[in-house]
Amino acid sequence: MGKLAQRLLAILGNHSLKLAAAFVLIATVRIVSVYPVYNHTIDEPAHIACGMEWLSKGQYTLEPQHPPLARIFNAIGPYLDGARSTGRNVIYQEGAAILTAGGNYQERLTQARAGTLIFFWLACGALFWLASLEHGRPVGALAVLLFSATPGILGHAGLATTDMALAATFLLAAAAFIWWSKKPVLQRAALLGVSSGLLLTSKFSALFFLPLFLAAWLLLRRKAIRPLLTSGSFASIALALAAGALTVWGVYRFSFGPAPGGFSSPAPEIFAGIRQAQEHNAQGHPSYLLGDRNRIGFLAFYPVAFAVKTPLPLLLAALAGWWMLWKKRNEGAVAALAIAASMLLTGFASNINIGTRHLLPLYGAFALGGAVCLHTWLKPQVRREW
Secondary structure, eight states: OHHHHHHHHHHHHHHHHHHHHHHHHHHHHHHHHTTTTSOOOSSHHHHHHHHHHHHHHSOOOSOTTSOSHHHHHHHHHHHHTTOOOOOOSSHHHHHHHHHHGGGOHHHHHHHHHHHHHHHHHHHHHHHHHHHHHHHOHHHHHHHHHHHHTOHHHHHHHTSSSSHHHHHHHHHHHHHHHHHHHHSOOHHHHHHHHHHHHHHHTTOTTHHHHHHHHHHHHHHHTGGGHHHHOSHHHHHHHHHHHHHHHHHHHHHTTTOEEEOTTSOEEESHHHHHHHHHHHHHHHHOOOEEETTEEESSOOTTHHHHHHHHHSOHHHHHHHHHHHHHHHHTGGGSOOHHHHHHHHHHHHHHHOSOOSOGGGGTTHHHHHHHHHHHHHHHHHOHHHHHHO
16 A cells, blocks of 8 residues: 555656646536536526626626626627527526527527536636645645535536636635735735636625635734735735726726716626625525525534535545644645635525535535545555554
């Protein structure tokens, strides 16, 4: 076993990037192969309709409760094939009309779903980068293997929805922040700002995820706070904020007009969307857990849901990896812990408990923790200590 472990470590060390790319390619084939197997889910036409409005009408008014980034990619394939908005005001009817126009329903649905592949690839690349920054490229390759083989990831990567975009942009923003924290120069700040802006235009739950991730990271890395509070870093932070705001405004087509409340502002749709999201959360959503139903969710919903829907080997390896990272948290590799904390805290506070897809970035923390566990186990000297 010792020689085999050494050989595997050598392969991981010498070919980590190629292995990660191969894992992504295999997963891509698996995702694409089921496009023609399943008809559309209830949400896919709605997202396609809103993205098509952005593309063909240059506006975003049908349903602003979700930001437009993922929806643009959901609609771009059908748009390039000649599809356009049909003028219906109900998003589900509008999306269904776009999918069935011309009699090529399956082709249009495939085109729409293919747009989500961009975010799956981005998520895998961001996870590899994040893992490499904290643990090295071999752990990055293992993290991509675990992430790209997870059923919850494969399933949502094959749908024309917003959930994979949230996972991808969150992991990208987390990696950009870790990179910036190591050297807070302006170039890294610009990337941090752009990635954070993309995150905020993927789903409004990012308004909770990102601050909670930063707070958890800073609590775990208290010694890293003082080096970041310099005159140079303040300019870097200002640039990141400006780049983020400009990115958000750009995704909303640099719109300007009256927002809810009567004042005029850039991207007024974002304020309408946040208000709708707040109202939805306040009203709750029909939820079910272990035989009970309600409209305000359950505190145990997400822990139970992830416990039963995550493959047991990944779940156990992730928990073991998190424990290892917690023991060595003073050494600085705490991104997986911060991601997990931000996801679960948001889940506890949410009144909308309808699936693990709303906390999809948590699978990135699972994959990262699991990769740390596997890589540690492969080291012969570490196994002897155990």
